[in-house]
Amino acid sequence: MGPPAEALRKLGYPATRGRGEILRILSESPLPLSPREILDRFPAPRPDASTVYRxxxxxxSLGLVRSVALHERSRRYELATDGSHRHRVVCRRCGRIDSFQPRRCDLSRLEADIRGTLGYDVKEHSLEFFGACPKCRATEEGR
Amino acid sequence: MGPPAEALRKLGYPATRGRGEILRILSESPLPLSPREILDRFPAPRPDASTVYRxxxxxxSLGLVRSVALHERSRRYELATDGSHRHRVVCRRCGRIDSFQPRRCDLSRLEADIRGTLGYDVKEHSLEFFGACPKCRATEEGR
DNA sequence: ATTGCAGATGCAAATATTTTGCAACGGTAG
DNA sequence: CTACCGTTGCAAAATATTTGCATCTGCAAT
Structure with a gap:
């Protein structure tokens, strides 16, 4: 099943088909997916939705997958492999989603501020941008 | 009903009781609230949930309120008055939420990058931090 | 290869969240 | 004060997520 299976077993959890498929499906998607979308991409026999949620x-919780919140009805999920930290850009008009890896994510300073003023030990952050994608900007020209 | 009412009317929408209350409730909360929490704070007679959602x-859509996504089951909402741009810090352990106003939100550079590489005209961003609040850090000491 | 056990899955149902249709009601402009 | 248009309540549907339980499966020790 590959490296993911080992990662799971190492953590003491059986590497079942469902888990392997979820990781594979996420690894093949350029975009974070909703539980529903993940389920739809499962090869037959499809598991029950509850299995996907579980x-x-x-x-x-194991840190292998990360949730992404794009202000939609449901959350999305993406692989959290290695140091793959990403930010999102969402088009408010057509819903297109792009993601990119920041050159250097210099929010460390802000995080230090937070530690100093609010006392939080910040472990993660999530940053999303919203605006108009090139295509929609072109369409809007004659607004 | 106050300034919000004028804002609504100016935009061509009736300033109904429900709208006024939502704006008041949000203005009195230091934290972004879920639709459910908003409904719970309504003085009697409470409107129907669908009215709150609508x-x-x-x-x-009028820009008077902003949604906040904290990777929970439902979104939260906060007032979007004036230039009140805020960031959140959420405790992964106890769920405590703090928010703060960045001194200067220097993501403009990143936004310029995005415009250059992906072609998006970025109009807004949303930044959340996750970690351990001071209280929970203390509790975890003897882990 | 076989077996036993802890944990995972399917299924059904409960719970939670959000949306929609429609008739009655309320806010605003004149 | 009246008329009109948009809003609200209500009921119901659609969608999203969680949970209990019996059965099945992956894994490790034979």
Whole structure:
């Protein structure tokens, strides 16, 4: 099943088909996916939705998967492999989603500020941008 | 009803009781609230949940209210008055939420990058931090 | 290869969240 | 004060997520 299976076993959890598929599906998607989208991409026989939710929840708690909040009805999920930290850009008009890896994510200073003023030990952050994608900007020209 | 009412009327929408209350409730909360929490704070007679959803949706589209995504089951909402841009810090352990106003939100550079590489005209961003609040850090000491 | 156990899955149902249709009601402009 | 248009309540549907329980599966020790 590959490296993910080992990662799971190492953490003491069986590497079941469902978990392997979720990780594979996420690894093949350029975009974070909703539970529903993940389920739809499962090869037959499809698992029950509850299994997908349970596994996503486990994988998130193990740090193998990360949730992404784009202000939609449901959350999305993406692989949290290695140091793959990403930011999102969402088009308010057509819903297109792009993501990019920041050159150097210099929010460390802000995080230090937070530690100093609010006392939080910040471990993660999530940054999303919203605006108009090139295509929609072109369409809007004659507004 | 106050300034919010004028803002609504100016935009061509009736300033109904429900809208006024939502704006008041949000203005009195130091934290962004979920639709459910907003409903719970309504003085009797409480409106139907659908009314709250419809109004939140309208207020967001008018720019008077902003949604906040903290990777929870439902979104939260906050007043979007004036230039009140805020960032959140959420405790992963106890769920405590703090927010703060960045001294100077120097993401403009990143936004310029995005415009250059992806072609998006970025109009807004949303930045959340996750970690351990001071209280929970103390509790965890003897882990 | 076989077996036993802890944990995972399917299924059904409960719970939570959000949306929609429609008739009655309320806010605003004149 | 009246008329009109948009809003609200209510009921119901659609969507999203969680949970209990019996059965099945992955894993490790034979």
């Amino acid at each position: 596994n996503l929840s486990l994988l998130v | 109004n939140l949706s309208l207020l967001v």
